[in-house]
Amino acid sequence: MTKLNRRVFILSGLAAAGAVGLPHLAGAATAPSPRAAGDPFQLGVASGDPRPDGLVLWTRLASKPLDIGGGMGSAPLDVQWEMATDEAFADVVASGTETATEADGFSVHAEPAGLPAGAEFFYRFKQGTFISPVGRTRTAPAAGTDPGSMKIALASCQHFEEGWYHAHRFLAADEPDLVLFLGDYMYEKQSGRDTVRGYVDFDEVDKLDEYRLRYAQTKLDPGLKAAHAVAPWLTVYDDHELANNWWGGQSGWPDDRKSASFRAYWENMPLPKSMKPTGPSIPLYRRVGWGTLARFHMMDTRQHRWEQAPNGDCDEIHRTDRTLTGAAQEQWLLDGLAAGGSKWDLLGQQVFFAGRDGDGETGSCDVSEDAWDGYHASRQRIAQGWLDRQVRNPVVLTGDVHRHWANDLRLDYFDHDAPLIGTEFVTTSITSTGQPGSSDPPPDYVQFNPHLNYVGNQRGYVRATITGTELTAEFVQVSSVVEPDPAKVTSSVSRRFVVEDGRPGLQDG
Ligand SMILES: [Fe+2]
Structure with a gap:
């Protein structure tokens, strides 16, 4: 068998x-x-x-x-x-x-x-x-012990209507030790695209019973059930578990909707009782250690962030007091990194971390205001924090953008000779945006940003093996999310990269 x-x-x-x-x-x-x-x-x-x-x-x-x-x-x-x-x-x-x-x-x-x-x-x-x-x-392995190696999988963005969850079946077959789900487990809105299956009822959900029903329908997919049943998951939400691009405490989303969203999220994820929300907030960010090999710093990049800057507003984007994490979470992360004790420090989080400038001009801000590019100082404080605390192997694990990306990280993304300080792997969607068209070109970002080593418009997931000497990541793609018959769907590895211990940045694997 x-x-x-x-x-x-x-x-x-x-x-x-x-x-x-x-x-x-x-x-x-x-x-x-x-x-x-x-x-x-x-x-x-x-x-x-x-x-x-x-x-x-x-x-x-x-x-x-x-x-x-x-x-x-x-x-x-x-x-x-x-x-x-x-x-x-x-x-x-x-x-x-x-x-x-x-x-x-x-x-x-x-x-x-x-x-x-x-x-x-x-x-x-x-x-x-x-x-x-x-x-x-x-x-998890006991603190202070070396498990030798571990296998992880990264997944995000699974609009139920836009595809079948074949990727989850392949992920389950890998039998990873740990699955990181990095947000957009379900979508509050119906798809505006061609769909393979429909949500029952409701246009946009905003009440507890409606959120619950949306999770229930999502969870009926046998591929998702298999992936949940095969390994423990570490989950964080992104925006669509509540509403598109929501932000922070004083946003336009009413408290009763936040309460409903957070409550339904806790009810439907394998989260401890201590994280059960009692109102319009949820204690989401947390840290899980894997012996001396790895630590997973699971972050909340929605609940504590400032509002996104207006489109292209450089003055706002470059404000030194802007924050994506909030002050408390930033301090928690930096203190955790300072504690040391693990070979790999992996940040599980939602939005694109590396610089991704659309025109390569330092004087303009042609960036995604929702991503870390829109919170420049916040990203700098964390990146400088790695250096100041001599973090051995910082690796950022990201979802959100429905593309596979592999990125070298620098302090200054416009200085293409600046030393590499870390690595980012971005997992594509399980289904969101549906079957990629063959004519879809890679985004222009690649030509202006040489630290962006790879972009793949596919549906799938990332699997990685972590050892004391290297992290090997494979970008997995599925042949179809519109074909309903699992027997007719295959998976393959589109790219493989290696990060060596003590040497930030991507090597071809
Ligand atoms: Fe998404």
Whole structure:
């Protein structure tokens, strides 16, 4: 059996097979519990935010996923979970019960603790007589230990209407140790393009029930379910989880819409209970270590930023007090970098970091005001922070722009001889903007910005292997997002780059 076939077997077949035994799940129920009206596990299972001794196990009950309320009624329901070291659940190492409530959209965020570090586990849920699919996950290596290597995948931007999630099936077949989802998990608006499938109801969502329904429909895709079930995810949002290009605390988006968006985001992601929002804010930025090998600084580049500068307004763009991160998050990041202790420091974040000037002129500001180019001083403080703190290998991991990019980072992007100080990998969309046209040329940016080594207009994801000596990244493309039949879709590597330990910048791999 191929890896992918084996995984599909695990995800579909073992759930039913496991229902025969289930000594632990059956034993965990001490009293009769209300039972869902139909299979409540149609949105799949997920795990996230791995630590050396714990992580988050997620599911969200929905017997009728495309109905408001998910067909779950209003009564709380007990959900049992168990974790084992084997796929047959012979060696169960942790189990428990969570209560799913209407107030939390019937989401479950179980947080097993006291687990062994750097270990693989399998998990599943039970509600009444229903058993969930089986997921695979792992804890992070212990602090101070060297895991030798790790495999990660980067994904972002998956407009449900604009394509089939074939990329996620290939990502799942890679069986990475960790998946970083870098924003635009779903879109608040319908597509204006040719579509392969439609959102139910609603033009633009802005209420909690509508956001919940949008996530539910997104999660019905089997490719996405497979990717969630194969590895722990670290997720951050971008703009479309709330509204296009939203920014900061005092933006034009009302508090009740922000509250609804953040609440639905937490309910639908494998995030810990400690991140559950109680109003129009969510504590999103956080750090996950992978022994002495790597640290992932997951950033929030929406909630704390200033408003985007007016188009081409150099005076505003170059203001030294402009911020994309907010002061608190910037200090948190710089303090974390100063702590050292890991070979690779990876910033998981949403918007394009490298300079990307449309005309190559220093006197104009032909840039994307929504990206770091529009927050010049904010980017400089972080880049200078790498140098001041002697960060060994800073690597920025980015989504948002629906293109693959590989970029060398400098302090001054107009000085083409300035030393390289870091590296950026930008993952393209899973589906957003749909099937690329063969006539679509690369953006003009490339000719004015020699630090931009590669741009690819494809749909797909990035996979990378990190070791003590190098980081190897592969830009994966899928042959089609409009072909519905998975058997007719292939994946391939469009480019491969290597970053050597202690030597910033891209080498051909
Ligand atoms: Fe997007």
